[in-house]
Amino acid sequence: MASVDVGVGLLGYGTVGSAVSRMLAESGDEIERATGHRLTVVRALVRDPAKNRDFAPGDDVLTDDFAALRDDPRVDVVAEVMGGIEPAGGYVRELLRAGKPVVSANKQLVAREGADLFAIASAAGVQLRFEASVCAAVPVVKVLRESLVAENVHRVLGIVNGTTNFVLSRMARGGTYAEALAEAQALGYAEPDPTDDVTGADAAAKIAILATVAFGSRVLLDDVPYRGIETIEPAHVAAAASFGMALKLIGIATLTEGAVDVRVQPAFVENAHPLASVEGSSNVVVLQGDAIREVTLGGPGAGGIETASAVVADLVSVVGTSGTGFLQNDACWRELPRLDPAGWRAPFYVHLAVADRPGVLGHAAATFAKHDVSIAQLVQHLEGGRAALDLVLHDAPIGSVEAALDELSRSPEMLRRPFIAPVIAA
Amino acid sequence: MASVDVGVGLLGYGTVGSAVSRMLAESGDEIERATGHRLTVVRALVRDPAKNRDFAPGDDVLTDDFAALRDDPRVDVVAEVMGGIEPAGGYVRELLRAGKPVVSANKQLVAREGADLFAIASAAGVQLRFEASVCAAVPVVKVLRESLVAENVHRVLGIVNGTTNFVLSRMARGGTYAEALAEAQALGYAEPDPTDDVTGADAAAKIAILATVAFGSRVLLDDVPYRGIETIEPAHVAAAASFGMALKLIGIATLTEGAVDVRVQPAFVENAHPLASVEGSSNVVVLQGDAIREVTLGGPGAGGIETASAVVADLVSVVGTSGTGFLQNDACWRELPRLDPAGWRAPFYVHLAVADRPGVLGHAAATFAKHDVSIAQLVQHLEGGRAALDLVLHDAPIGSVEAALDELSRSPEMLRRPFIAPVIAA
Numbered sequence: 001m002a003s004v005d006v007g008v009g010l011l012g013y014g015t016v017g018s019a020v021s022r023m024l025a026e027s028g029d030e031i032e033r034a035t036g037h038r039l040t041v042v043r044a045l046v047r048d049p050a051k052n053r054d055f056a057p058g059d060d061v062l063t064d065d066f067a068a069l070r071d072d073p074r075v076d077v078v079a080e081v082m083g084g085i086e087p088a089g090g091y092v093r094e095l096l097r098a099g100k101p102v103v104s105a106n107k108q109l110v111a112r113e114g115a116d117l118f119a120i121a122s123a124a125g126v127q128l129r130f131e132a133s134v135c136a137a138v139p140v141v142k143v144l145r146e147s148l149v150a151e152n153v154h155r156v157l158g159i160v161n162g163t164t165n166f167v168l169s170r171m172a173r174g175g176t177y178a179e180a181l182a183e184a185q186a187l188g189y190a191e192p193d194p195t196d197d198v199t200g201a202d203a204a205a206k207i208a209i210l211a212t213v214a215f216g217s218r219v220l221l222d223d224v225p226y227r228g229i230e231t232i233e234p235a236h237v238a239a240a241a242s243f244g245m246a247l248k249l250i251g252i253a254t255l256t257e258g259a260v261d262v263r264v265q266p267a268f269v270e271n272a273h274p275l276a277s278v279e280g281s282s283n284v285v286v287l288q289g290d291a292i293r294e295v296t297l298g299g300p301g302a303g304g305i306e307t308a309s310a311v312v313a314d315l316v317s318v319v320g321t322s323g324t325g326f327l328q329n330d331a332c333w334r335e336l337p338r339l340d341p342a343g344w345r346a347p348f349y350v351h352l353a354v355a356d357r358p359g360v361l362g363h364a365a366a367t368f369a370k371h372d373v374s375i376a377q378l379v380q381h382l383e384g385g386r387a388a389l390d391l392v393l394h395d396a397p398i399g400s401v402e403a404a405l406d407e408l409s410r411s412p413e414m415l416r417r418p419f420i421a422p423v424i425a426a
Numbered sequence: 427m428a429s430v431d432v433g434v435g436l437l438g439y440g441t442v443g444s445a446v447s448r449m450l451a452e453s454g455d456e457i458e459r460a461t462g463h464r465l466t467v468v469r470a471l472v473r474d475p476a477k478n479r480d481f482a483p484g485d486d487v488l489t490d491d492f493a494a495l496r497d498d499p500r501v502d503v504v505a506e507v508m509g510g511i512e513p514a515g516g517y518v519r520e521l522l523r524a525g526k527p528v529v530s531a532n533k534q535l536v537a538r539e540g541a542d543l544f545a546i547a548s549a550a551g552v553q554l555r556f557e558a559s560v561c562a563a564v565p566v567v568k569v570l571r572e573s574l575v576a577e578n579v580h581r582v583l584g585i586v587n588g589t590t591n592f593v594l595s596r597m598a599r600g601g602t603y604a605e606a607l608a609e610a611q612a613l614g615y616a617e618p619d620p621t622d623d624v625t626g627a628d629a630a631a632k633i634a635i636l637a638t639v640a641f642g643s644r645v646l647l648d649d650v651p652y653r654g655i656e657t658i659e660p661a662h663v664a665a666a667a668s669f670g671m672a673l674k675l676i677g678i679a680t681l682t683e684g685a686v687d688v689r690v691q692p693a694f695v696e697n698a699h700p701l702a703s704v705e706g707s708s709n710v711v712v713l714q715g716d717a718i719r720e721v722t723l724g725g726p727g728a729g730g731i732e733t734a735s736a737v738v739a740d741l742v743s744v745v746g747t748s749g750t751g752f753l754q755n756d757a758c759w760r761e762l763p764r765l766d767p768a769g770w771r772a773p774f775y776v777h778l779a780v781a782d783r784p785g786v787l788g789h790a791a792a793t794f795a796k797h798d799v800s801i802a803q804l805v806q807h808l809e810g811g812r813a814a815l816d817l818v819l820h821d822a823p824i825g826s827v828e829a830a831l832d833e834l835s836r837s838p839e840m841l842r843r844p845f846i847a848p849v850i851a852a
Contacts, residue, residue: 139573147565
C-alpha cells in the first residue's frame with residue numbers, strides 16, 4: 001500500500017525528545033515497512049527554540065508557543081516528553097480534546113491524573129498510550145494489554161527503580177547505605193537529590209500504573225503505600241544472605257478475592273526467584289496469571305534513548321491501529337475495592353535488636369503467638385555487642401505482625417525499632 | 427462501538443485447541459473490551475469428531491472435512507494448532523489463498539516453509555501470525571515486531587528448549603546426563619523419544635524464527651547448525667561452575683557486519699548473565715540492540731494452556747489490526763548473507779583429556795598459538811586418574827579454534843575428542 005505521511009508533534013525536546021526525533025529520522029524505513037506510514041517530527045514545543053540540541057530538528061520545527069503546535073494541521077499525533085504535572089497535563093488535555101492522539105512518557109502525570117486523562121481521551125475517541133511512563137524500553141504495558149489480553153493476571157512483582165536496586169546491589173557486596181548511595185551518585189545512577197527514588201515514591205507511581213493495566217481497575221498513586229531504602233542497614237542485607245535471599249525494593253500488586261492491594265517496600269527475595277539476581281540499575285517485572293503462570297520482562301528501566309524507544313513504539317502502535325476498535329479504550333473496565341492494607345498477607349522477615357538478657361526471646365515468641373503469628377525460622381546472634389534476633393514468620397496478615405511489633409516496641413528490652421520485610425518465595 | 431462477531435476456525439482440537447476454545451469462551455468479555463469484537467469458535471477440524479474433548483465446543487463445530495471449515499462463510503480467522511508439516515501446511519496455504527488470516531503455533535512449519543507461506547499471505551493481503559510457534563506464552567515475536575520496531579536488534583540469545591534446560595539444571599546439582607534425562611522423562615519434562623529436544627533440533631527451529639523476525643531476513647531451519655546436550659559430561663558441568671559459569675544450551679543469532687549467523691550449542695554462561703540463572707523448564711530470550719541495550723523476556727516455553735494464551739493474543743491482534751497497514755506484511759524485508767560459519771567469533775571454553783606426561787601442556791599451548799588462538803585461563807587437574815585441561819580462550823573465530831583442536835586430536839597424547847563451548851560474558 002502507499003505510504004502515508006504522519007506528522008508528529010513533541011511536547012519537550014530534551015534528552016528524550018531529541019532521541020525520539022533522531023530515532024524517527026534514522027528508523028523511518030523500518031517504521032514505514034511495519035506500518036505503511038512515514039513519521040516525521042513537524043513541531044516541537046520548547047522553552048527556548050534558540051538553544052543547542054543533541055539532534056537538531058528541521059527548520060521551523062521548534063516553537064515556544066503551544067497553540068502553534070496544537071493548531072498545526074500537520075500534527076497527527078503528539079508525544080509528551082516534557083515531564084511534570086503542569087503545564088504537561090493541561091497541554092495533553094487540550095490535545096486530546098482537539099482530537100490528537102497522545103503518547104506520554106510521564107509516569108507522574110499518568111499515575112496521578114490517569115482517570116481524568118483517559119476519560120477525556122475516550123470522549124474524544126482518540127488514543128492515549130503510556131508505555132514509556134513505566135520501565136522505559138521494557139514493554140510491560142503492551143505485553144499486559146495485548147499479549148495477555150485473555151489472561152487473568154493476579155500478581156505483578158517488580159524491581160521498577162534502578163537507583164535503589166543499584167544501591168542495594170552495592171550494599172550486598174558490603175558497605176553502608178550512605179556509602180552505596182554516594183557511589184550511585186558519583187556514577188550518575190542517583191540524582192543529587194535522590195529523595196524521589198530512595199523513598200520509594202518513584203516506584204509507587206510505576207507500580208500504580210502497572211496494577212491499573214494488569215487488573216483493569218484504576219490505582220492512583222495515592223492508593224499506594226510505600227517504604228523506601230533509607231533505613232536499610234548492612235545487618236539487614238547480611239540477614240537476607242544468611243537466609244538464602246536477597247534484599248530488594250519491590251513493587252507488589254496483588255488481586256486477591258476481588259480486592260486490590262498495591263504497595264512498595266523492601267522485601268527478602270529467595271535466591272531462586274527471578275528478581276533476586278537482578279543487578280545494578282536494571283528493571284525487571286514479573287507477571288503472574290492463570291495460563292502463563294509467570295512471565296518475566298527485564299531491561300533498562302531508564303535513560304533517554306531507552307525511553308525514546310518506547311515512545312516510538314507507542315507512536316507506531318497509534319498510527320498502526322487508528323481507525324480500528326483495537327485498544328482505543330481505557331485499560332480500566334471495572335472498579336475493584338482496595339484490600340484493607342492490614343489484611344495483606346505474606347510471610348515476613350523481622351529483625352529485632354534486643355537487650356541480651358534472660359527471657360527476651362521468650363517474650364518475643366509469646367508476643368507473636370498472642371497475635372496469632374507463628375515463627376518459621378529464628379537466628380539469635382550478637383551484633384555490635386548486642387543481641388539481635390532474625391526471624392522468618394509464617395504467612396500472616398501484615399496487620400497482625402505490625403501489632404505484635406508495636407507491642408514489642410513498647411517493652412524496654414527492645415533497643416530499636418524493629419525492621420520488617422515481606423518474603424517473596426521462589 | 428458496537429461489538430462485531432468474529433468466527434474462529436481451528437485446525438486441530440487437541441490440548442492446545444481445547445485450551446484456545448476454553449479461553450475464548452471464558453475471556454470473551456475481556457477480548458470484546460479490548461477489540462470491540464467477540465470471538466467464537468465456529469468450526470474445528472479433527473480426525474474424529476466423536477472423541478471426548480477437554481473442553482467441548484458447541485454443537486456442529488467439530489468436523490473431519492477440511493472443505494467444511496475452509497468454505498464456511500462464518501470463519502473469519504483460523505488458528506492452526508494441529509502441528510506437523512502436512513497436511514497442516516497445505517491447509518494453511520489454502521486458507522490464506524481463500525483470504526482467511528491464519529495464526530499458527532507450528533514452529534516446524536514456520537521455520538521450514540515460512541518463505542512460501544508469507545509470500546502467499548502477502549499476495550492474498552491477509553495476516554499470518556506465529557507468536558505461539560516460539561516460546562509459548564513468552565511474547566517475543568510481538569515485542570520484536572512492535573515494541574522494538576525502530577530498534578537495530580543485532581543479537582538474540584535464548585534458552586528456548588525447556589527439556590534440555592531441565593536436564594542441564596539437574597546435572598548442575600550432580601549426576602550424569604543419562605540420570606538427569608531419565609528424571610526429566612519420569613516427571614514429564616522430556617518425551618519418551620527425546621531426540622528432537624536433546625539434539626538441539628527443536629531449539630534450532632525456534633532460534634531460526636526469532637532471527638528472522640529480529641533481523642528482517644529469512645533464516646530457515648536448514649541455515650542453523652546445531653549441537654545438543656547428549657555429549658555433556660559431569661566434568662563439563664563442573665568445569666563451568668569452577669569458572670563461575672553455568673553450562674546451558676543456547677540459541678545464538680548474531681548480525682555482524684551485515685551478515686547473519688544463527689546456531690545452537692552448549693555454552694558457558696557467566697553467572698551474572700541473565701541466562702545463567704534460568705532454572706528448570708523455563709524459556710528466556712535476551713534481545714540486544716542499540717537503544718535498548720538488552721531486553722530479557724522469560725516464562726513457560728511450552729504447555730497447552732501457555733501456547734493457547736499466545737494463540738489467543740495473535741487472534742486478538744489479527745482482528746484488532748485487520749484493515750490497517752499495520753504489520754500486514756512479512757517480517758522479512760531484506761536478504762542478508764550468511765556469515766561463513768567458521769568466521770563466527772567468541773571466547774571459547776575447551777576441555778581436553780590428555781595423557782599425563784611431560785610436554786603435553788606445551789604441545790597444546792603451541793598448537794593454539796600456531797592457529798593464532800590465545801589462552802585466557804587454564805586449569806590442569808586429574809580426572810579419573812588421567813590429566814584434564816580446562817581452558818578458556820580469548821575471542822577467536824570458531825574455525826581457528828576447531829582447526830587447532832583437529833590438529834591436537836591427531837596426536838596420540840589426546841585421549842578423547844575435545845569438548846568446546848562458546849563463553850557468553852555477562
